[in-house]
Amino acid sequence: SVTGEFEIRQNKSATTTFTAQTVTIGGLSVEVPELAPLIEAITGEDVVLQLDGFVRLEGDFAVIQDTSTSTPFEGVAILIDDASAMLDPDLGAGTTEVGVTNASLALLLPGSTGYALYGTGDASLEVAGVGGVSGTFTVRKNTLGVDVADQTFEYDGVSVAVTELHSGIESTTGNDVVGQLDGFVRLEGDFAVIQDTDALTPF
Secondary structure, three states, rough: EEEEEEEEEEOOOOOEOOOOOOEEEEOOEEOOOOOOOOOEEEEEEEEEEOOOOEEEEEEEEEEEOOOOOOOOOOHHHHHEEEEEEEOOHHHHOOOOEEEEEEEEEEEEOOOOOEEEEEEEEEEEEEEEEEEEEEEEEEEEOOOOOOOEEEEEEEEEOOEEEEEOEOOOEEEEEEEEEEEEEEEOEEEEEEEEEOOOOOOOOOO
């Protein structure tokens, strides 16, 4: 099942901004927000996707295609904020818990070759009688050929703060990571795995 509040916006005019207003036809009224020129967007708030026996996903999202300065990116931007994902415990016979919380993601597609991806969240894996791993993990990849400046991409209340998305970067980092093997060892720390040829990276 899927629940949430969804909005679709589209304005085909390249020059005219549709002013926010209430449109009434035959006794039926609809509140229409401002529509920037060439805007094409789908947004969802408090969205819950439940696949019984498998996973539950929650969060807000925005998919925007536009070339207007009023939107966060020239091209297609996919933003996800305040997201979480929890696997059904029955998948592991009740012994395994896997989840991601406080997650956000920005996928930037300018229409030319390449893309930029930034995703972060708190992830945990617990296996009864074995141990687990938890921490804050961040994934970065940029094949656009140009740096994406540190900034917050925002549209209709969905916002994602992006940092260190340099040209050519491909990395996975973990902060405050804890690995526990029950009855044996506990490991704590931060890590970074980087593949890059940019002078801003260490190798």
